[in-house]
Amino acid sequence: MALPSAPRRSGPRIAHWGAALAVGWLGCGAALAQRGAPDRAVAVPAGRLDAGLRRLAAATGWQILFDPALVGDRRTRAIVSTTDPPGALARMLSGSGLKARRLAGGVFIIVTAAPPRRPASASATPPPATVEDEIVVTALKRATALDDTELSIATLSAATIEARNVTDLRAAARLLPGLAAFNTSALQQRLAVRGVSATGEATVGVYYGESPIAGPSGTGADPGASAPDIDLVDIERIELLKGPQGTLYGASSMGGTLRILPHAVDLDRSGAWVEAQGDLVAHGGAGGALVAMANPVLVPDRLAARLVAYHRTLGGYIDNDRLESADRGRLQREGVRIQVAWQPDQAIRLDTLYLHQRTGLDDGGFWDPALGRYRVAQPTLTPNSDRLDLASATLHATLDGAVVTATGSYLRRRIVRQIDYTAVLARQRDSVAGCLRLAGLPTGASCDAAARTAYHAYVDARLPAILYQPNRLTGISGEVRMAAPAGAAFAWTLGAFVEDRRDAVDSYAAHAGADDGRLVRPLDIIGLRTIATGFDQQAVFAEATHAVVPRLSATAGLRLYRYRRQGSGTVPVPNIITGSAMATGGRYTGSAGGSNLKGELAYRVPGGPLVYALVSEGFRPGGINVTPGLAADERSFGADHLWNYELGAKAGRGRWSIEAAAYVIDWHAATFAVTSANGAFIYNVNLSNVAIRGGEVRGSVVAGPFRLAAAASFTDARLGEDTLLGTTEGMGRRGDRLPNLPQWAYLVSGEARLGSWTLGADVSGNGAAPTGFNAGNPYYGRTGARIEVAAHAGWQAGRWRLDANIDNLFDAIAPVRLQSSAFGARQLYSARPRTLSLRARTDW
Structure with missing residues (x-):
């Protein structure tokens, strides 16, 4: 059976490719013209x-x-x-x-300047602990000292990432209070900053290097549910920018931006390293990793490459009692990154990057607390996979009067989701509508005993069942920025951005084996829906900072944008049980445009802190619901919009630093998911306004070989009006807290450098959170509070380094999200049990 793919528009498609390449390389000719000067x-x-x-x-x-x-x-x-x-x-x-x-x-x-390296056999006293090497950031599209950046920003340096064995976003979020990362399904997660979390387009823009990475829309028009989780290997720095960033970042981000910055190619010195790791997981199996990096310099100071390859396995620890299958939830992640840098002269540098990663999870990754620790009784096994390919080229050019950065990117993701569908179909066993559909009777008729018996037999014969959903996404984007050179009295940035995404999903309801719970192959299809969507947007953005008087600067920013979205769906195989036959084919479109503003005042107190007051505006594009049984006015949902008001201060001097901010966010027409009455389909609606109030603080201090750091955030996100639109998460009353967002998050970290040793520990956690709104929601519950303790130790001599890490030291049940719906009750995603990791690395 031939399946439909994403909408094809050969002429416009070619035009979008041309526009992306044109914007991505705008200014290259002028930059290259400078090469011979x-x-x-x-x-x-x-x-x-x-x-x-x-x-x-x-x-x-x-x-x-x-x-x-x-x-x-x-x-x-x-x-x-x-x-x-x-x-x-x-x-x-x-x-x-x-x-x-x-x-x-x-x-x-x-x-x-670092002192000359001593021979490995010689005794060496390491330097005293210092404030992490994260003092310089590029969040404002120019290099600035962290304590002099007029923005609430949190960072993780390479030293922190490596010492604590941070390999994924969930581990990074534990060290970045204010960033929430919670599961939306197996191998899928949503990111939120400052309580701005909703379905639809991502509220947090994720950049890998200079390239934005999006997720597929899926059946629920929810790209934000698939935040990319790229292995954090050979990473120079992670920057978390809080609040709307549309006047500086082309892809925009209503709640914040997360930047993952891999190590740049070193043009000066060749080098390489290899690392091997072994893991032991309490209550489960073993795992390990092998990672290698090589940075060959091909032409000194002119041409070099950086090659990274990795293979990582995390042992499973969940037992399926019904299927007698142990240590499920095993994760494998493997990938390669290839970077090439060419610098023909001091004014021009070209960086290219290709990243390929394959991630696989052998089951759902959740467990049922009612059955005991790390136990589940799901009737099916639901492996999931995510394949990501990213290619980009970035030109940095220093011209007379401006610094130009131009990037062109290509993204492809292939996600295969498997979700247990048994409970959804079983709920329809007594459905009168389903019985009528099977019998071919009109709505309003009645099923006799024989028809009901036949319908019961039909449903029973198709249990257990799995939703099998291959998702395909391709996207191109281009961004160019011009900025004032360093030292200019009037600092400015001007940029343009284009993006074109196409994705498609084939949603099969298919029979699974009763004995092993695996998807029957070839597929025994119960129903099939196909959805194809397209999204393109264009934006121009600008920001300027000027010294009003000495030590007082004013910043103004503007973003102008326009987007267009298309969606279409077909039902090649109607699902008689859930009623997908009610879906009608067709094509749906929507478009909108507008502007966002930013204003800021910053004052540098003589000998004291930097104090700033900020007002910024954020938006997200709306979308299309390609869902069975919706009315015409439910086929689309509009863009949502917020204002962020913020006061902050930061200071640092040598061996200490401190930062604090308080904010108020007014969020209008927030987008949330609601579920159809039979629990089989999910679609998006615009709710009432949301009021968010919060604050955050971080600080660090160094005393001799010891370093202590702490951070905390408070976020109170609540509905501003009664909202009674759906049957599950879309139902709430004024004052109800937004789902899955803990009010408190915190981190306390200590580290000591003693001789050749580095020793440290971290305590992180967050408060409890509601699982949904509570106005008649039968699935309402609470995800409990989480606290985790991690410890690390490292020893280095010459070119050799040994590290030991213990995550979740006290083997606590650290819940991430408790999810209940028509798909299943009490599905608890939690942190991994106590995990011991031993690593050995050698450099040359």
């Missing part, structure tokens, strides 16, 4: 080093970042007129004990 002559007089660095930055257009306390009163010799700016910078720092670390786009960071 000789470096301009620069000269720096003798005097204070800090003044000399500023003069060099102004002359070259570079961003040279340094901590004034680090540079201090150091002096520099005179640099006579030269056309070799990198050489001039090296001569300025010679003998100072400092060095320049280079990033992409003409950005240099002045850091302490």
Whole structure:
């Protein structure tokens, strides 16, 4: 049987490809035209080093970042007129004990020069603990010190990620209070920042490098339910930007943006490392990982590559009593990342990236607390998989009067979902409507005893059952940004963004084997729906910052956008039991456009903190419901919109830093999912307004070899009006808390560097959360509070490094989400049991 695919529009499709490539590479011609130009002559007089660095930055257009306390009163010799700016910078720092670390786009960071490496056999005293090497971030599309960034932002450095063996977003979220990550299904998760969580387009934009990554719409028009979970191997930094980011990020993000930044290609030095890991999971099986990285320099300072390959297995720990199957929930993730960097001169750098990852989970990953710890009685086995391919090219160019960054990306995801469908079909066993459909009788007629018997036999013969849903997504995007050079009195950013996505899903209701619970092959089809959707958007955005008076700066931002969405569906095989035969074929479209604003004032108190007041606006596109049995006015749902009002302050000096923010969010026409009366279908509606109030604080302090850090967030997200639109999560009254969002989240972390050893521990957790709204919801419940303790130890000598990690040290039941619906009750997703990991790594 030939299945329909995503809508085909050859002419417009080609136009979208052309537009994406044009926007993604806008400015490349001008940048490449600069390639042959000789470096301009620069000269720096003798005097204070800090003044000399500023003069060099102004002359070259570079961003040279340094901590004034680090540079201090150091002096520099005179640099006579030269056309070799990198050489001039090296001569300025010679003998100072400092060095320049280079990033992409003409950005240099002045850091302490590392002492020569001692032989492995020699005794060495490691440097004292310092504030993590996450002081420089690029959240504002320019490199800034973390404590001088006019934005609420949380980061994880490479050192934190590696020491704590953070390999996925769930583990990262434990270290980033304010970021919620909870399961939506097996191998699927939704991200939320500051309580902004809803179905439909993602409320948190996820970037890998410079590329946005989306999820497929599925049957519920819910791309946000499939946040990408890329293995966090060889990652330089993770940045969590809180609040709307549409005036700086092309893909926009109503609640926040999560940036995963892999290590850049090193053009200066070749290197490689290999790491092997073994895991033991309490109550379950074993696992392990093998990871390798190579960074060959092909042409010194000009051309190099970075190659990363990994294979990771996490042991299962859930037992299925009905099917007598043990240690289910085993996860495998394998992938490769290929990066190539070419820098023909100091003003231009081209970075290309290809990422391929395959993830597989051998079952649903949840368990039933009523049956005992890590036990389930599901009648089927439901493996899931996610294959992701991402290719991108990014050009960084420093021109006269501007810095240009242009990116073009291609994304492809292939997700295969399997969901137990037995309970949904079994609920329809006494359905009069189902009996009439099987008997071919009109609505309003009655089924006699013989018809009911035949219908019961028909339903029973198709149990157990699985929803088998292959999802296909392809997307292209292009983004170009131009920004003022470093040191400009008037800082500005101007950008354009285009995106074109196409996805399709084939939703089979199919019979599973009664003995082993596996999907019967070839498929024994009970019903089949196909849905194809398209989404394209265009946006231009700008932001500018100007010093009103000394130490007081004002920022204004604007985003103009337009989007168009299409959807179509067919029912090649009607499902008589649930009534998908009621669906009618057809094509549905919707489009909208508008603008978002941002305004901010920031004041740097002399010798004190940075204080800022921010107002920002966010939006999400609406969508199409391709769902059986909906009325015409239910076929689409509109865009939602919010205003974020924020006050914040941050300060840091040498060995301590602190940051705090308070915010109020007014969210209008929030989108949530409701379920059809028979529990078989899900669709989206716009609810009433939502009021969110909250605050967050983080701090760190270093004393000798010891470092202590703490962070906490409070989020109170509630309905502002009675909303009685559906039968499950769409029903709520004023004051009801939004589902799955704990009010409190916290982290306390300590670490010590003693000789060749690093020792540390983290305590993280969050409060309880409702599982849905409580206005007549039969599935209403609460996900309990979570607390986890993790410990890590590392030993390094020369090129060898050994690490031990214990996650969930006290083997606590740390719930992530308790989910109940017509698909099944008491499905508890929780943190993994106590897991011991041992790793060995060698560098060369």
